[in-house]
Amino acid sequence: MVAQRFLVLMVTAAALQQVLADGQQNPTPEERLKKKLLEGYDKTTLPQRESNGTTTVRMGVQVQGTWIEEDKQVVHINAWVLLTWTDPRLTWDHKDYGGMKTVQFGDHEVWQPGIVLYNNADVTKVDPYGNTDVIIDSDGTVVWVPPATFRSECPLDVTYWPYDSQACALYLGSWTRHGYHIDIQLYKNRSHVIPGWFMKYTHSWQFLGGQLNIIAREYPNVNLRYVMLQMIVNFSRVSPIFTYTVVFPAIVISALTLLQFVLPMREPRRLMVGCVSLLLTLMHLVYLVSVVPTLSDSIPIVVKFFGQTLAVIVVSVGVSATLLRLTDTRQPTISFAPPVALKTLLTGPLGTVLFLRQYTDKVGMSGGASEDGEVLEETRPASHHYEWLLVAAAVDRVAVLAFIATFFITFIAYVAAV
Numbered sequence: 001m002v003a004q005r006f007l008v009l010m011v012t013a014a015a016l017q018q019v020l021a022d023g024q025q026n027p028t029p030e031e032r033l034k035k036k037l038l039e040g041y042d043k044t045t046l047p048q049r050e051s052n053g054t055t056t057v058r059m060g061v062q063v064q065g066t067w068i069e070e071d072k073q074v075v076h077i078n079a080w081v082l083l084t085w086t087d088p089r090l091t092w093d094h095k096d097y098g099g100m101k102t103v104q105f106g107d108h109e110v111w112q113p114g115i116v117l118y119n120n121a122d123v124t125k126v127d128p129y130g131n132t133d134v135i136i137d138s139d140g141t142v143v144w145v146p147p148a149t150f151r152s153e154c155p156l157d158v159t160y161w162p163y164d165s166q167a168c169a170l171y172l173g174s175w176t177r178h179g180y181h182i183d184i185q186l187y188k189n190r191s192h193v194i195p196g197w198f199m200k201y202t203h204s205w206q207f208l209g210g211q212l213n214i215i216a217r218e219y220p221n222v223n224l225r226y227v228m229l230q231m232i233v234n235f236s237r238v239s240p241i242f243t244y245t246v247v248f249p250a251i252v253i254s255a256l257t258l259l260q261f262v263l264p265m266r267e268p269r270r271l272m273v274g275c276v277s278l279l280l281t282l283m284h285l286v287y288l289v290s291v292v293p294t295l296s297d298s299i300p301i302v303v304k305f306f307g308q309t310l311a312v313i314v315v316s317v318g319v320s321a322t323l324l325r326l327t328d329t330r331q332p333t334i335s336f337a338p339p340v341a342l343k344t345l346l347t348g349p350l351g352t353v354l355f356l357r358q359y360t361d362k363v364g365m366s367g368g369a370s371e372d373g374e375v376l377e378e379t380r381p382a383s384h385h386y387e388w389l390l391v392a393a394a395v396d397r398v399a400v401l402a403f404i405a406t407f408f409i410t411f412i413a414y415v416a417a418v
Contacts, residue, residue, distance in 0.1 A: 012013040029098035034105070036138075037090050043111045046181060047087035047140075050355055054180055057085045058230055059172070059212075060187035064147075064196035066207050068154065068166065068235065070293040074121045075168040077233065081129065082187055082338045083144045085109060088112060091140040104133045111265040113182050118171040122151045122293065126175075129360040161300040162242035164416060165208070171215075173228035179216060184227045186212055193233060207299070208234040246302060250317055253280050257309060259343065259399040260316055265393060275316040281310045285403045305410045319396045322388075338391050346394050354397040 026033075048054050075270040085358045089156035090110065096102045107129075136142050154168035174182045193210025210233040217226050263270040285306050292300055305325055335404050337343070347360045 029100050030103060033092060033097045033100060037092065037103075038109065041089060041110070043109065044240055045111070046177075047085065047111055054183050055085055055113070056183045056185055057083055057115065058185050058187040059083055059115070060190055060194075061210070061212065061231060062196045063207060063210065064198045064204060066233065066235065068156075068168075068205050070156065071295065072121075073156050073231070073293070073295050075152050076172070077148075077150040077152070079150065081148045083113065083146075084187065085113060085142050086140050087136075087142050089310065089331055090136050090138050091143065094138045101138045103136050105136060107131055107134055107146065110136070110142065112144070114174050114176065114229050115172050115184070115229075116175050117150050117152060118173060119152050119169075120150075120359060121153045125151075130156075133197055140173050141259060155297070156293055156295075156297050158300050159298045160414065161292060162237060162239055162246055163301065164237050166205075166237075168235070170231040170233070171228050172231065173226070179225035179227040184229050186214060193231060197214060204237060204239050205235045205237045208236050210234060236372060249280070249284050250302065250305065253277060253284065253309060257278070257313060257316075257399075257403060260313070261396070261403075265320070271317060273318055273319040274313055278310070278313045278317060281306055281313060283306065285310065301410055301413050305406060308406045309403065312399050312406075315395065315399045319392050319399070331407050338387050342391065343387060346390050349392075351390075354394055356390060356393055356397065359386065359393050362382045367406055382416070
């Protein structure tokens with residue numbers, strides 16, 4: 001019995017040894033190739049074996065999604081980044097490995113160029129790439145296409161808000177290697193940023209395209225050269241809601257303001273229309289403060305327009321209130337005259353240009369003037385009613401001309417931008 005058990009154990013051990021031997025002696029071609037390539041391979045050193053060798057990294061970008069954080073002036077870009085280079089240490093004869101011409105490795109199993117985003121807005125996340133495999137050809141060509149999320153600073157120019165366009169620049173380069181170690185070039189000289197298959201155009205920002213440029217800076221004094229990839233992406237704001245919340249109210253307020261100037265100067269309802277316009281303008285300015293990015297250095301033209309409209313309306317309301325005061329017989333007359341130089345200016349050619357002839361013809365007819373006679377001079381104080389009416393009419397004309405000029409300048413600026 002003991003001899004039989006011993007014999008069974010010997011046969012079992014021999015069978016297991018044969019199986020293990022067969023498994024070790026017959027690895028797959030891919031296993032043999034990976035073991036051969038990684039034998040003695042150091043992924044922390046440059047691919048070029050020469051001490052002064054330069055590794056050329058060619059790059060391309062395909063954008064898959066974009067959006068902008070306006071309150072922080074930060075642009076987000078989801079992209080596929082193409083990086084390809086040659087590693088002479090990863091070459092083989094495909095005939096020796098069953099005709100295998102390509103093999104895949106994990107992204108951190110072989111050397112990588114370490115290209116990062118210089119103007120990164122998220123300093124806690126230096127590496128923007130996802131973990132994807134690299135593809136290696138038998139001639140040593142390495143191709144890596146990782147998905148990437150770039151979060152970069154992008155100062156906004158909101159001059160033509162809400163029909164503004166933005167251009168954001170991103171700078172990519174090696175963090176620790178200079179240009180004599182790693183040289184960055186464009187993949188097949190393609191200088192355009194390509195929109196991807198999954199690009200969505202339903203956001204408030206539409207991707208218009210992009211440009212890739214190579215920037216090289218030489219420092220001959222220290223024999224250094226630094227190379228970076230500049231990626232410029234262009235966006236256009238697409239927000240139809242602003243047509244109803246900004247454009248239409250601006251047209252309504254402009255029409256109401258012009259109606260105010262059309263009414264007769266001594267019409268009491270003119271003051272009421274002016275107060276309504278003033279209230280609407282103030283409410284709309286409050287709304288613009290809540291929706292316009294506040295970190296930008298520029299001021300939107302539409303905000304300037306409403307601000308200037310507010311000033312014009314205030315002047316018009318003040319003129320209307322003054323005229324009602326002048327025409328109120330229950331109030332005492334104004335006993336002092338306007339400056340002589342101002343009166344002379346308004347009764348001259350400037351009065352004709354501003355259509356003030358109906359007021360200049362009545363200058364000198366106020367109570368207490370020479371034609372009233374000495375009796376009137378003794379019974380009531382001198383009044384300069386028509387002189388001040390002339391000044392008020394001149395201020396009103398200047399206000400309406402300023403408003404019309406502001407409206408057309410704003411309109412032309414937006415048409416030229418769009």
